[in-house]
Amino acid sequence: MNKTVLWQLLMFVLLLLLQVWLFNNIHLFGVATPFVYLYFTIKLPAKMNRNTVLLLSALLGLLIDLLGFTLGLNMSVMVIVGFLRFYLLKLFEPRDIYGDYVPSIETLGNPVFMRYAGVMTAIQVIILHLVESFAVFDPVQLLLRIVSSFILTLLLIWGIESCTTSLSERESRH
Amino acid sequence: MKNLINFILNHVHWLLFSFLTFSSSCLLIHNNEFQRSKYLVIFQEIEGRICLISNGVESYINLKTINTELMGRIAVLEREARDYKQKAETLSKQFFPMEAPEYENLYPDAFNFIQARVVNNRISRMDNNYITLNKGSLAGVREDMGVMSPGGIVGVVINVTPHFSKVIPILNPKYQPSCKLKRTGYFGNLLWDGKDSRYISLKELPLHATFNIGDTIVTSGYSMVFPEGVPVGTVEDAFKQKGGNYNSLKIKLFTNFNALSEVLIVVNTLKEEQLNVERDSDE
Numbered sequence: 001m002n003k004t005v006l007w008q009l010l011m012f013v014l015l016l017l018l019q020v021w022l023f024n025n026i027h028l029f030g031v032a033t034p035f036v037y038l039y040f041t042i043k044l045p046a047k048m049n050r051n052t053v054l055l056l057s058a059l060l061g062l063l064i065d066l067l068g069f070t071l072g073l074n075m076s077v078m079v080i081v082g083f084l085r086f087y088l089l090k091l092f093e094p095r096d097i098y099g100d101y102v103p104s105i106e107t108l109g110n111p112v113f114m115r116y117a118g119v120m121t122a123i124q125v126i127i128l129h130l131v132e133s134f135a136v137f138d139p140v141q142l143l144l145r146i147v148s149s150f151i152l153t154l155l156l157i158w159g160i161e162s163c164t165t166s167l168s169e170r171e172s173r174h
Numbered sequence: 175m176k177n178l179i180n181f182i183l184n185h186v187h188w189l190l191f192s193f194l195t196f197s198s199s200c201l202l203i204h205n206n207e208f209q210r211s212k213y214l215v216i217f218q219e220i221e222g223r224i225c226l227i228s229n230g231v232e233s234y235i236n237l238k239t240i241n242t243e244l245m246g247r248i249a250v251l252e253r254e255a256r257d258y259k260q261k262a263e264t265l266s267k268q269f270f271p272m273e274a275p276e277y278e279n280l281y282p283d284a285f286n287f288i289q290a291r292v293v294n295n296r297i298s299r300m301d302n303n304y305i306t307l308n309k310g311s312l313a314g315v316r317e318d319m320g321v322m323s324p325g326g327i328v329g330v331v332i333n334v335t336p337h338f339s340k341v342i343p344i345l346n347p348k349y350q351p352s353c354k355l356k357r358t359g360y361f362g363n364l365l366w367d368g369k370d371s372r373y374i375s376l377k378e379l380p381l382h383a384t385f386n387i388g389d390t391i392v393t394s395g396y397s398m399v400f401p402e403g404v405p406v407g408t409v410e411d412a413f414k415q416k417g418g419n420y421n422s423l424k425i426k427l428f429t430n431f432n433a434l435s436e437v438l439i440v441v442n443t444l445k446e447e448q449l450n451v452e453r454d455s456d457e
Binding site for chain 1: 190191195198199204220224225228
């Protein structure tokens with residue numbers, strides 16, 4: 001097992017537990033809930049087998065559903081996001097990158113990475129809230145929740161990404 | 175054929191995507207429609223087990239807030255307890271004033287009390303009234319223990335199972351405890367006539383015994399079941415018993431048997447000792 005796989009495994013477990021025990025319970029201003037577990041799918045290596053990406057994302061969603069009593073909700077969202085990731089990466093990928101890489105601020109640059117993460121988050125948050133409010137439909141509240149959750153999630157993802165970037169920079173300097 | 179297989183292999187992610195979407199949608203719909211139903215028993219079992227663990231962790235994380243809440247609650251309850259203690263003292267002074275029985279003063283912890291709740295109360299039949307309490311032998315209840323309400327006497331335990339006890343109330347002619355006039359000390363037996371659950375008769379009171387309407391009747395303390403001086407009721411009326419040298423008093427009961435819920439079971443810790451000494455002197 002190389003370092004990347006270990007790191008991904010750690011991220012998987014960490015994000016799962018954090019999402020279930022911490023982030024799911026946050027309702028900032030009564031509307032905004034961060035869905036940071038998406039960070040796992042965002043950070044999978046770009047050239048990873050599409051089926052593997054899909055299965056891993058679905059598994060993460062399923063586990064979050066099992067622990068959070070929302071059977072099927074996060075899984076369906078993660079299946080869609082995991083599927084679309086391939087096309088999004090293709091869309092945002094700079095022309096001068098060759099071979100495999102892990103999407104990050106380092107490899108893609110801040111603006112490209114944030115655009116990529118932003119679109120992923122937007123898709124996830126929109127689908128999540130649409131599926132969730134299947135029965136009760138209150139457009140204003142729904143929009144408010146989507147926008148606020150999107151901002152919060154993206155901010156957190158950006159924070160985590162910046163932290164790991166500076167960490168790895170420090171590591172490489174030593 | 176080869177082309178077809180190639181096509182499928184090239185687009186296997188579509189198949190996977192469709193399958194996963196389908197299964198997750200199924201989960202979603204099933205979960206919403208038949209939540210916790212038998213279709214998901216196995217899933218729910220696993221989920222339950224995982225949740226048990228995650229709940230444990232969650233409750234550990236919440237311990238601090240719960241602690242503060244509990245401390246606040248304890249403070250309120252403590253304040254309340256102090257208030258009640260004061261109230262109880264004033265009340266007991268009303269019920270057991272200066273002439274409090276010496277017996278109690280000598281052995282202040284001779285009588286303990288077990289709190290219990292009435293779970294069945296049949297006060298209607300002439301001679302078949304019984305009360306069931308929610309405490310039994312596991313809580314230390316034994317046969318022949320007295321039962322009193324905060325207001326006054328209720329009855330005596332006649333039957334005990336591990337979790338329940340059956341009480342024969344004074345509103346049952348089979349139980350005739352000995353009671354006395356608090357002021358003068360003359361005693362007689364309580365007997366219910368089966369008519370009104372608010373009144374009871376004190377029979378066999380000697381004709382020469384003096385009493386006033388409104389006098390308080392208390393337990394005599396001869397039976398080891400009740401401490402001396404447990405309030406019973408007040409004298410409402412008096413009759414001469416037929417063909418005898420006795421009076422019969424109509425007593426208005428302190429205990430409201432129609433709204434009985436919380437009771438105290440009286441534990442006489444010196445009962446064995448008293449029985450022993452009596453048996454020894456008999457022999």
